[in-house]
Amino acid sequence: MIPQSQLQKLESCPSGPLQILPLTGAAGLAPGENGHSFKAPAPKTLTLSVAIPTYNEGKNIGPLIQRLTTLLDGALPHDYELIVVDDNSSDLTWQQALALTATYPQLRVIRRRGARGLSSAVIRGWQGARGQILAVIDADLQHPPEVLIELLGAIQQGADLAVGSRHVEGGGVSEWSLARRVLSRGAQTVGLLLLPRVVGRVSDPMSGYFMVRRSAIAGPLLNPKGYKILLEVLGRGGIDTIAEVGYVFQERQEGASKVTWRQYIDYIHHLLRLRLGGRLGLLQQRFPTQRFVRFGLVGLSGVVVDMVILYLLHSTLGLPLTRSKIFAAEVAILNNFIWNDAWTFADVSMLQKGWSARLKRFFKFNLVCLAGLVLNVLLLNVLYNLVFGQRWAYAANLMAIAIVTFWNFWLNLKLSWRVTQVK
Numbered sequence: 001m002i003p004q005s006q007l008q009k010l011e012s013c014p015s016g017p018l019q020i021l022p023l024t025g026a027a028g029l030a031p032g033e034n035g036h037s038f039k040a041p042a043p044k045t046l047t048l049s050v051a052i053p054t055y056n057e058g059k060n061i062g063p064l065i066q067r068l069t070t071l072l073d074g075a076l077p078h079d080y081e082l083i084v085v086d087d088n089s090s091d092l093t094w095q096q097a098l099a100l101t102a103t104y105p106q107l108r109v110i111r112r113r114g115a116r117g118l119s120s121a122v123i124r125g126w127q128g129a130r131g132q133i134l135a136v137i138d139a140d141l142q143h144p145p146e147v148l149i150e151l152l153g154a155i156q157q158g159a160d161l162a163v164g165s166r167h168v169e170g171g172g173v174s175e176w177s178l179a180r181r182v183l184s185r186g187a188q189t190v191g192l193l194l195l196p197r198v199v200g201r202v203s204d205p206m207s208g209y210f211m212v213r214r215s216a217i218a219g220p221l222l223n224p225k226g227y228k229i230l231l232e233v234l235g236r237g238g239i240d241t242i243a244e245v246g247y248v249f250q251e252r253q254e255g256a257s258k259v260t261w262r263q264y265i266d267y268i269h270h271l272l273r274l275r276l277g278g279r280l281g282l283l284q285q286r287f288p289t290q291r292f293v294r295f296g297l298v299g300l301s302g303v304v305v306d307m308v309i310l311y312l313l314h315s316t317l318g319l320p321l322t323r324s325k326i327f328a329a330e331v332a333i334l335n336n337f338i339w340n341d342a343w344t345f346a347d348v349s350m351l352q353k354g355w356s357a358r359l360k361r362f363f364k365f366n367l368v369c370l371a372g373l374v375l376n377v378l379l380l381n382v383l384y385n386l387v388f389g390q391r392w393a394y395a396a397n398l399m400a401i402a403i404v405t406f407w408n409f410w411l412n413l414k415l416s417w418r419v420t421q422v423k
């Protein structure tokens with residue numbers, strides 16, 4: 001009979017980011033976390049957990065588990081686990097894996113329903129893992145199991161991450177066509193262009209055969225979409241030292257690859273997300289929309305003030321245009337400051353009371369607005385002459401105003417109404 005403790009069922013999986021937790025003596029994933037009926041494994045920590053993502057690998061799973069067990073029983077007796085993460089394969093890989101647990105007590109099986117995807121399968125496996133070191137290996141025997149021992153050696157010698165690489169000494173591909181090599185290298189080059197500091201850290205960033213210290217990736221949210229989990233580990237983990245171990249990517253003997261064009265598109269998407277993710281995410285999270293709307297409304301009131309004063313001084317009193325405009329603009333700036341101080345940034349002004357503090361804010365606001373005016377004129381010229389063409393002066397002006405509004409808002413937020421530490 002198969003022990004139930006070795007089957008972890010995940011009935012459904014959210015598509016949001018996943019997190020690996022530090023080992024605290026117990027399991028990596030708390031029971032019921034994310035709303036899952038995930039049964040936490042026995043509270044025993046191990047040296048190594050190997051995640052094995054499978055999708056229709058029924059013919060490969062038996063030989064793979066047998067070879068891995070032989071190797072690891074020698075290197076880490078009773079101190080490792082193999083975690084098959086199967087996405088409810090139609091060939092019932094999960095059932096076969098489960099049957100194998102009777103023979104291989106270090107084997108555990110996660111059968112996911114309602115979720116598909118290589119990266120998320122790997123992260124899921126690691127979430128339930130008990131190892132201090134987390135590894136991943138393909139189930140189709142294209143990754144030679146023996147290399148796992150070398151990867152382990154590299155981590156034990158101090159590396160945070162050990163990557164099986166096709167592009168260092170001892171590495172290669174067996175019988176790849178020119179087209180496939182070009183595609184693989186092309187993907188790497190695109191990665192180098194878009195994300196040099198991540199992709200450039202290893203010779204084979206496409207590798208799905210690696211090992212990482214849990215402490216290096218515990219904490220940050222990992223995005224489980226896409227095929228290339230190594231990018232996520234490199235991009236979000238705290239990886240200082242990296243070791244690379246050459247291996248020859250074997251030909252598939254059984255089953256079929258799951259790679260389609262879709263994975264290439266996902267890959268580019270993944271690169272862009274890592275590239276922009278941090279900053280864009282921060283902007284989205286922190287962009288103070290309400291403040292910005294208020295700032296914009298105040299700005300509009302300033303336009304009205306400016307116009308009215310200009311009309312009074314120039315058209316009614318007959319003062320020269322430039323002098324009238326300078327005065328009108330300054331009054332508009334004062335108007336805007338008063339409203340922004342009392343409304344847009346009221347919470348900040350409350351913290352920085354007193355006339356001298358207010359005067360300081362006004363001075364900074366003035367400077368930012370004047371710089372904004374110069375920027376406005378410059379932008380108008382650039383847009384008018386180079387982008388829009390000369391018949392579109394007002395479109396160019398509108399765009400210049402929009403850009404300068406952002407500039408004004410951002411700088412005032414950072415300078416004039418900056419939240420400082422209050423004692």
Ligand code: GDD
Pocket residue numbers: 052053054055056057085086087116117118121137138139140142184206207208209256257258259
């Ligand atoms: N659970 C799960 N869910 N497993 C999956 C899924 C999925 O949606 N898709 C693929 N797998 C499993 C496969 O069963 C196999 O064990 C492994 O992930 C790799 O999938 P393959 O379809 O065989 O991919 P490959 O050989 O073309 O791709 C490999 O390319 C790299 C080299 O460029 C990657 O998977 C890397 O691991 C490899 O190093």
Ligand code: MN
Pocket residue numbers: 138140142252257
């Ligand atoms: Mn494969």
